Amino acid sequence: MRLFYIEWLKVSRSRYFKWMMGAWLLTFLIVPLGVDQFLDFLERNGDFMQNELNISPSAFPIFHFSDIWHNLAYVYKLTTVFLCIIVIVNVGQEWEEKTIRQNVIDGMSRMEYFMSKTLLLVGFTIISTLLLFILGMILAATTEQDMSWSAITGNIDFLFGYSLHLFLHLSVAMLFINVFRKVGLTVLLFMAYMYIFEPLILGGFFLYMHHENDWVNYTHFFPLEASWRAVPSIPFQKYLMMYVAPHLDATRVYVALIWTGLIFYFNALLTTKRDLR
Amino acid sequence: MILETEKLTKKYGKLTAVNELDLSIPQGTVFGLLGPNGSGKTTTLGMVLGAIRPSAGQFKWFGTGNSPHLRRRIGAILEHPVFYPHLSGEQNLKISAEIKRKGxxxxxxxxxxxxxHERKKDPFKAYSLGMKQRLAIASALVADPDVLILDEPTNGLDPEGIHDMRDLIVRIAQTGKTIVLASHLLDEVQKVCSDYAVLKKGKCIHKGNVESDLLGDGGWRIKSNDLDLLQKTAQEMSIFKSVSKDGNVLIVKPENSIPGSDLNNAFMDKGIVLSELSPSQNTLEQKFLELLKTNQ
Known part of the structure; x- marks a missing residue:
C-alpha cells in the first residue's frame, strides 16, 4: 500500500495523467453509444440483411449475457493504447528527470521501485477490468434478459482474457520505455511496433504459410499478438454464422502468460541492474 | 566511522572512473571531497548511495553494510536537484518522506x-535555481538524517546564493550532523570543512585535516604605507631568510620562529609602522595545486 501511495502521490497532480485518464474514460463510456449508432446505421442501410435474410441488426444480442463479455473484451482492447501511453510517459519521466535515481538515493530499493511501477500496471488492469464488468452489468440490465448468476458468469472468462491482454500490453510498453528511456522516441517506436512492425511480420507469415493453422501457430509467438489473442476470435462473426471460440483458448492464455512472465523478468532486470547515472 | 570504502572501483569499459578507493569518514566531521572535473567524486558518491553498481570493492555505512534501509539515514543530493517538476515543493518532500518511511x-x-515555507505550494518547475538547491537541502534533511551528502551544492548559484548556501551548510554542521561535501570550489571547502580527501583520476591522492594542512610555515604577512621601503628594509634585516611580494603585501619568513610583537618592534626600531601583521597561511588552493602537481 505504501508503494501504491507513493505512486499515487507522483501521478495524482500530473496534468498529462489527468488528460490521458480523462480521454481513456471518455472513450470507455462512448464505445457503447458508438455501438448503438453503428447498429442504427446497419438498420438504416442493411438492405441485404433485412430484405434477403430478414434479420434486423438491432436484434443481435450484443449486450446480452451470452455474448456481452466477449464483445466488450474484444472492443475495449482498442482503448488499451491510452493506458500504454500513460505508462510510457510515467516511467519515462522518471528516467528523463532522474527521479528514479533520487528515489533510490532516498532509500527505496530498486526492487521496491520496480514493484511500485508494476503496481501501477496492476492498478490499471484491475480498475479497467472492474469498469468493464460494471459497464457490462449496466448494459445488460438495460436489455430485458436473464440476470441469473449462471447467465452472468456464463463466459465471464473473457474478462480474464481482457485483463491478461491489458497487463501484457502495459508490460510491453514498460519494457519499451525501460529500454529507450526517452518518452517521445518510445511512444513513436511502440506505436510503430504495435501497428506496423508486428502486423507486417504477421502479413509476411500469412503469405508464406499455406495452411491457416501454421499461420496461427507461429504468429501468436509475438508478444503483442499474443496479447491481442488472449481474447480470441472476432466475436461479431457469429452474427454472420461464422465460428467463434465460445471460451478462452488455453494455449493462447499460456502463451500470453509466458510472455507476461518473461517481460516482467526483463523489466525487473533493466530496473534493478542498471547504473542510474 | 560513518562511511568506509575498501578498494572501491568503478570501470566503464576500459575507463576506470574510480580506482581501488579507500576512504574513511569519521562521525561528526564536515568532510570535503575534492578533485578536478572527472576525478571520480560523483561516481564515488553514486556508488555509496546505491545509484551506481561498483565493479569491485565494498563499502559500509555506519559500520554495518550498504542496504537500502541504511540509506534512509542519509540525506543526499547528487549533481543537481532532482524533483518531480509538476509537483510543489511540499508535495515533493512528501514523496521523499514517504520513501524514508517518515510520513x-x-x-x-x-x-x-x-x-x-512561503513558496511551498509553488510547483518545483517555477523555482529559481537557488530555490531548487534549497529544496534539495530540505529534501536531504527530511527525516532527520545522520549524514548529509552534498554534491556541488553551489553549482550555478550567484554569489549571494553561494553565500546563503554556505551559511546553510554551516548551520547544519552546527547541529552535529556529519556532512560530506563534494566540490571543486576550494574556497568553499576551506571555509566549511574540517577534513578532506583529494581525488585524481579515481584515486585518493591525499587525506588530511584542513586546519593542520593549511598551517603556515612560520612566515608573516606584513604591510605599511611605503611597500618599497618596507621591502628594502626587510631585505637588509638578517633575521629573515626570505622576503617576497604578494600583491600589496610582503611575505617574510624568519630564520627562526619569532613572535609577532618582536617582529613589530624590530620594524618600529627601523622607523616603520606596520599597518598589517598576520601569520601567513597556505590556502587550500595552493595545497590542492601542489598535490595535483606532485601526483602527475
Whole structure:
C-alpha cells in the first residue's frame, strides 16, 4: 500500500495523467453509444440483411449475457493504447528527470521501485477490468434478459482474457520505455511496433504459410499478438454464422502468460541492474 | 566511522572512473571531497548511495553494510536537484518522506529551515535555481538524517546564493550532523570543512585535516604605507631568510620562529609602522595545486 501511495502521490497532480485518464474514460463510456449508432446505421442501410435474410441488426444480442463479455473484451482492447501511453510517459519521466535515481538515493530499493511501477500496471488492469464488468452489468440490465448468476458468469472468462491482454500490453510498453528511456522516441517506436512492425511480420507469415493453422501457430509467438489473442476470435462473426471460440483458448492464455512472465523478468532486470547515472 | 570504502572501483569499459578507493569518514566531521572535473567524486558518491553498481570493492555505512534501509539515514543530493517538476515543493518532500518511511513529520520544519515555507505550494518547475538547491537541502534533511551528502551544492548559484548556501551548510554542521561535501570550489571547502580527501583520476591522492594542512610555515604577512621601503628594509634585516611580494603585501619568513610583537618592534626600531601583521597561511588552493602537481 505504501508503494501504491507513493505512486499515487507522483501521478495524482500530473496534468498529462489527468488528460490521458480523462480521454481513456471518455472513450470507455462512448464505445457503447458508438455501438448503438453503428447498429442504427446497419438498420438504416442493411438492405441485404433485412430484405434477403430478414434479420434486423438491432436484434443481435450484443449486450446480452451470452455474448456481452466477449464483445466488450474484444472492443475495449482498442482503448488499451491510452493506458500504454500513460505508462510510457510515467516511467519515462522518471528516467528523463532522474527521479528514479533520487528515489533510490532516498532509500527505496530498486526492487521496491520496480514493484511500485508494476503496481501501477496492476492498478490499471484491475480498475479497467472492474469498469468493464460494471459497464457490462449496466448494459445488460438495460436489455430485458436473464440476470441469473449462471447467465452472468456464463463466459465471464473473457474478462480474464481482457485483463491478461491489458497487463501484457502495459508490460510491453514498460519494457519499451525501460529500454529507450526517452518518452517521445518510445511512444513513436511502440506505436510503430504495435501497428506496423508486428502486423507486417504477421502479413509476411500469412503469405508464406499455406495452411491457416501454421499461420496461427507461429504468429501468436509475438508478444503483442499474443496479447491481442488472449481474447480470441472476432466475436461479431457469429452474427454472420461464422465460428467463434465460445471460451478462452488455453494455449493462447499460456502463451500470453509466458510472455507476461518473461517481460516482467526483463523489466525487473533493466530496473534493478542498471547504473542510474 | 560513518562511511568506509575498501578498494572501491568503478570501470566503464576500459575507463576506470574510480580506482581501488579507500576512504574513511569519521562521525561528526564536515568532510570535503575534492578533485578536478572527472576525478571520480560523483561516481564515488553514486556508488555509496546505491545509484551506481561498483565493479569491485565494498563499502559500509555506519559500520554495518550498504542496504537500502541504511540509506534512509542519509540525506543526499547528487549533481543537481532532482524533483518531480509538476509537483510543489511540499508535495515533493512528501514523496521523499514517504520513501524514508517518515510520513510528513518534519516537512514544514525543514521548509522553514531552508527559507522556502512561503513558496511551498509553488510547483518545483517555477523555482529559481537557488530555490531548487534549497529544496534539495530540505529534501536531504527530511527525516532527520545522520549524514548529509552534498554534491556541488553551489553549482550555478550567484554569489549571494553561494553565500546563503554556505551559511546553510554551516548551520547544519552546527547541529552535529556529519556532512560530506563534494566540490571543486576550494574556497568553499576551506571555509566549511574540517577534513578532506583529494581525488585524481579515481584515486585518493591525499587525506588530511584542513586546519593542520593549511598551517603556515612560520612566515608573516606584513604591510605599511611605503611597500618599497618596507621591502628594502626587510631585505637588509638578517633575521629573515626570505622576503617576497604578494600583491600589496610582503611575505617574510624568519630564520627562526619569532613572535609577532618582536617582529613589530624590530620594524618600529627601523622607523616603520606596520599597518598589517598576520601569520601567513597556505590556502587550500595552493595545497590542492601542489598535490595535483606532485601526483602527475
Amino acid at each position: 510528513k513529520s518534519d516537512i514544514h520544519q525543514v521548509l522553514e529551515f531552508v527559507g522556502l
